[in-house]
Amino acid sequence: MSVLRSDNYDLVVVGAGPAGIAAAAAAAKAGATTLLLDENAGPGGQVWRGLTSTPLTNRDMLGKDFWDGQLELEKLRSSGAEVLQRATVWSIDPSLQVGISHGGASRIVQARRIVIATGAMERPFPIPGWTLPGVMTAGAAQTMLKSSGLVPSEPTVIAGQGPLLWLLAGQILRMGGRIDVMLDTTPKGAFAAALPKAFGFLTTPYFRKGLKMLREVRSKVRIIKHVTRIEAQGDGQLERVVWETAGGKRGEMASRLLLLHQGVVPNVNLAMSTGAAHDWDGLQLCWRPRLDDDGQTTVPGIYVAGDGAGIGGVGVALARGRVAARAALTSLGKSGQDADLSAARAELAKANRGREFLDLLYKPAEQFRIPEGDTIVCRCEEVRASDIRSAVDIGASGPNQLKAYLRTGMGPCQGRLCGLTVTELMAKARGTTPEQIGYYRLRAPVKPLTLSELADLPMEPEAVKAVVR
Amino acid sequence: MIRRDALIIGGGIHGCATALNLRHAGASVTLFEKDYAGRHASGVNAGGVRMLSRHVAEIPLSLRSMEIWERIGDVVGDDCALDCHGQVLVAETDSDFEDCKARVAELNALGFTHEELLSAAEIRAILPAVAETCRGGIISRRDGAAQPARATTAFRRKAGELGADIREGVAAGMPRFERGLWHVEAGGEEFAAPNLVIAAGAWAGRIAAHLGDPIPMEPVAPMLMITSRVPHFIDPVVILRSRILSFKQFPNGTLLIGGGHLGKADLDTNGTVLDWNKLQTSARTVSELFPVMRNATIVRAWAGIEGKLSDDLPVVGPSPRHKGLFYQCGFSLHGFQLGPAAGAVMAELVTEGRTPTDISGLSMARFNAS
Numbered sequence: 001m002s003v004l005r006s007d008n009y010d011l012v013v014v015g016a017g018p019a020g021i022a023a024a025a026a027a028a029k030a031g032a033t034t035l036l037l038d039e040n041a042g043p044g045g046q047v048w049r050g051l052t053s054t055p056l057t058n059r060d061m062l063g064k065d066f067w068d069g070q071l072e073l074e075k076l077r078s079s080g081a082e083v084l085q086r087a088t089v090w091s092i093d094p095s096l097q098v099g100i101s102h103g104g105a106s107r108i109v110q111a112r113r114i115v116i117a118t119g120a121m122e123r124p125f126p127i128p129g130w131t132l133p134g135v136m137t138a139g140a141a142q143t144m145l146k147s148s149g150l151v152p153s154e155p156t157v158i159a160g161q162g163p164l165l166w167l168l169a170g171q172i173l174r175m176g177g178r179i180d181v182m183l184d185t186t187p188k189g190a191f192a193a194a195l196p197k198a199f200g201f202l203t204t205p206y207f208r209k210g211l212k213m214l215r216e217v218r219s220k221v222r223i224i225k226h227v228t229r230i231e232a233q234g235d236g237q238l239e240r241v242v243w244e245t246a247g248g249k250r251g252e253m254a255s256r257l258l259l260l261h262q263g264v265v266p267n268v269n270l271a272m273s274t275g276a277a278h279d280w281d282g283l284q285l286c287w288r289p290r291l292d293d294d295g296q297t298t299v300p301g302i303y304v305a306g307d308g309a310g311i312g313g314v315g316v317a318l319a320r321g322r323v324a325a326r327a328a329l330t331s332l333g334k335s336g337q338d339a340d341l342s343a344a345r346a347e348l349a350k351a352n353r354g355r356e357f358l359d360l361l362y363k364p365a366e367q368f369r370i371p372e373g374d375t376i377v378c379r380c381e382e383v384r385a386s387d388i389r390s391a392v393d394i395g396a397s398g399p400n401q402l403k404a405y406l407r408t409g410m411g412p413c414q415g416r417l418c419g420l421t422v423t424e425l426m427a428k429a430r431g432t433t434p435e436q437i438g439y440y441r442l443r444a445p446v447k448p449l450t451l452s453e454l455a456d457l458p459m460e461p462e463a464v465k466a467v468v469r
Numbered sequence: 470m471i472r473r474d475a476l477i478i479g480g481g482i483h484g485c486a487t488a489l490n491l492r493h494a495g496a497s498v499t500l501f502e503k504d505y506a507g508r509h510a511s512g513v514n515a516g517g518v519r520m521l522s523r524h525v526a527e528i529p530l531s532l533r534s535m536e537i538w539e540r541i542g543d544v545v546g547d548d549c550a551l552d553c554h555g556q557v558l559v560a561e562t563d564s565d566f567e568d569c570k571a572r573v574a575e576l577n578a579l580g581f582t583h584e585e586l587l588s589a590a591e592i593r594a595i596l597p598a599v600a601e602t603c604r605g606g607i608i609s610r611r612d613g614a615a616q617p618a619r620a621t622t623a624f625r626r627k628a629g630e631l632g633a634d635i636r637e638g639v640a641a642g643m644p645r646f647e648r649g650l651w652h653v654e655a656g657g658e659e660f661a662a663p664n665l666v667i668a669a670g671a672w673a674g675r676i677a678a679h680l681g682d683p684i685p686m687e688p689v690a691p692m693l694m695i696t697s698r699v700p701h702f703i704d705p706v707v708i709l710r711s712r713i714l715s716f717k718q719f720p721n722g723t724l725l726i727g728g729g730h731l732g733k734a735d736l737d738t739n740g741t742v743l744d745w746n747k748l749q750t751s752a753r754t755v756s757e758l759f760p761v762m763r764n765a766t767i768v769r770a771w772a773g774i775e776g777k778l779s780d781d782l783p784v785v786g787p788s789p790r791h792k793g794l795f796y797q798c799g800f801s802l803h804g805f806q807l808g809p810a811a812g813a814v815m816a817e818l819v820t821e822g823r824t825p826t827d828i829s830g831l832s833m834a835r836f837n838a839s
């Protein structure tokens with residue numbers, strides 16, 4: 001892989017979403033040698049996916065937020081940061097060596113500081129039948145929409161909760177796509193619980209945008225509220241969706257496509273694999289890295305910014321990226337950044353307003369997080385909820401012990417699709433907390449690596465040896 | 470104070486096997502495990518159940534263990550996914566092959582017959598995918614591999630069912646000897662027993678040093694990698710004579726690559742760090758030996774913490790210095806297979822003061838002599 005200019009950098013940033021773009025731009029502009037690595041074909045991450053390549057040109061279709069990304073990208077371009085797309089980071093170790101795969105070859109680069117900005121992933125939504133063809137996550141549908149302009153044309157049900165669900169529904173409708181029914185799983189009473197935190201939210205731009213989005217979708221789609229049970233049915237392919245509401249009403253619809261989404265959670269695989277400590281977030285119901293005010297993890301020199309640090313959205317991600325980059329530079333003795341650091345911290349505090357309201361409002365209900373009976377939990381190894389309960393009965397005390405019995409988390413997804421479910425399910429079965437149960441112990445390679453790629457890895461680059469930290 | 474016949478520090482396969490056998494002998498026992506049974510070497514190893522290539526001092530223990538493995542379902546109530554298609558040592562050069570011949574002759578002279586010499590033709594009949602250049606090797610036909618975490622958990626569960634008091638998540642403090650009993654503080658309670666077994670894996674060196682029985686133990690972190698599924702091409706476990714490599718294909722098609730390259734271990738944090746330069750050497754060796762593997766992907770890699778002694782042999786037996794104190798540690802990367810028999814031997818030593826198995830070469834006294 002000769003595409004890189006160097007074997008060592010002041011700052012390596014992983015992930016070119018808003019947080020990574022902001023971090024890399026801020027660091028490079030301040031004179032740090034900076035490398036930004038991203039798996040996708042172009043920068044943007046999930047919110048700004050396809051910003052440089054989308055076939056959609058009508059600005060209204062994707063909303064203003066999407067096009068705001070261009071401004072941040074411009075800053076990145078003029079900053080002098082080196083950007084490598086289609087580059088997968090498969091390892092980061094505590095000595096800050098970064099294993100990178102690109103174009104079928106690998107190499108190891110030495111960083112002096114690292115910002116992990118690998119964003120969020122969708123929370124698993126393990127309902128009966130969720131593994132049938134025809135059931136997909138709303139996020140996957142959004143990726144198709146942004147990169148190739150594909151929208152559903154057959155009878156479609158969208159189900160779940162959270163701002164992104166409404167956003168996607170709005171985007172599909174604006175592009176002439178079809179949605180017949182929306183099953184809203186926001187629990188009854190969630191609004192009342194969230195209300196005391198509403199003041200912070202009312203003062204944010206999200207509030208105005210949120211209302212507009214809700215109105216738009218409501219005018220075109222049949223909305224069923226307080227849904228408490230959903231089942232995808234069909235023989236080898238989705239044929240119908242069946243549901244029940246808190247009021248005991250049952251319903252069903254013949255459909256070929258079911259889009260599921262119940263919020264996003266930090267994508268912690270890479271950060272966890274470095275050995276950084278993570279804690280259970282009882283409000284957002286997910287793991288998040290233990291960070292200091294600068295976003296630094298418990299592994300010195302490794303920072304996390306963006307939704308990977310805890311879900312916060314674009315504004316928070318940008319601010320966290322800038323805080324982490326400036327703090328990293330300050331710690332490297334690239335002085336004169338202190339004023340910048342406090343400005344970035346102020347930006348972060350402002351961006352965080354209103355988040356608690358959304359977290360409380362969109363806390364997903366237990367029955368959609370902790371499945372029962374025959375419902376599949378681990379897709380890779382086809383493990384059912386009841387299998388996990390039986391393993392707990394014979395002594396499996398946490399996700400790592402469970403592997404020995406059921407191989408959960410050992411397939412190609414490395415637990416991304418089942419990890420949270422397994423932790424919460426085992427906590428419930430053992431009558432304890434997710435914190436006590438813990439998570440899979442994750443390790444490099446966090447992304448599969450071919451044997452030949454490893455065999456051909458350039459040995460001990462001179463520059464790596466020469467680096468003194 | 471909780472009074473027992475015996476206390477065990479460490480819930481790996483060794484501590485758990487000893488607890489199980491002590492219960493069969495009628496002794497009351499408490500086992501302390503600071504994490505959970507199988508969290509360390511015993512739960513994350515390559516699962517190799519091998520008599521092949523053992524040091525002569527270990528062979529009697531290894532043979533006894535194999536007999537127990539062969540009826541493991543009856544012993545612990547779980548088949549531990551034990552799968553025996555033999556283990557094969559491959560000689561890649563003429564001089565490797567000469568060593569193999571000498572080895573088999575030496576064992577035969579001592580009366581051991583479990584290792585058999587293989588010619589180049591025989592080895593290719595057993596391993597059709599192996600590179601043409603291989604000269605021959607040795608096979609131990611009864612060997613195989615088991616699922617380590619399942620096996621260790623099964624020993625723990627069975628010991629518990631037989632009445633052993635197994636305390637997981639409870640670290641034992643440094644033991645002290647007072648008025649004829651060994652005292653251990655653990656989880657805020659005080660335990661005492663006339664017998665104490667140190668089966669604390671890589672952590673045993675510290676305890677031994679504290680008790681005045683220093684042993685040359687180094688904590689190490691052997692690494693393993695596992696690949697994606699590839700079409701079935703190999704039955705036995707394969708080890709190379711003069712390069713660091715062992716591998717095994719599982720029934721589901723995945724391939725486990727190991728052999729003993731070491732990462733870094735940290736006893737205080739339970740942490741390990743992989744060394745990609747060494748894993749690269751393994752990847753190169755596999756691609757040279759089995760070109761079909763080049764396009765397989767590595768889906769996971771990990772390391773476990775293990776205690777290695779300077780002569781690569783364990784200590785199994787009584788303390789040369791203290792009454793009622795026993796060591797079962799320092800298995801130096803190959804102690805999984807020995808677990809079942811070592812547990813039986815320890816129980817015999819604790820309850821009867823002797824064992825029919827020849828463990829004379831594994832005594833701690835060998836370090837005092839030098």
Ligand SMILES: Cc1cc2nc3c(=O)[nH]c(=O)nc-3n(C[C@H](O)[C@H](O)[C@H](O)COP(=O)(O)OP(=O)(O)OC[C@H]3O[C@@H](n4cnc5c(N)ncnc54)[C@H](O)[C@@H]3O)c2cc1C
Pocket residue numbers: 478479480481482483484501502503504505506507508509510511512513514515516517518519639640641642668669670671672673690691692693727772773774775797798799800801802803804805806807
């Ligand atoms: C990667 C790898 C591959 C291997 N492959 C093979 C193989 O194929 N075949 C083979 O035969 N062997 C193999 N081995 C070696 C084998 O795993 C070990 O020799 C064996 O498991 C040692 O068992 P143990 O019970 O002595 O140690 P461990 O399993 O390490 O158990 C010791 C336990 O003691 C606990 N402990 C320590 N201090 C305290 C305290 N103060 N209080 C309470 N608890 C304490 C620890 O938490 C630990 O769980 C391999 C090892 C590794 C790491």
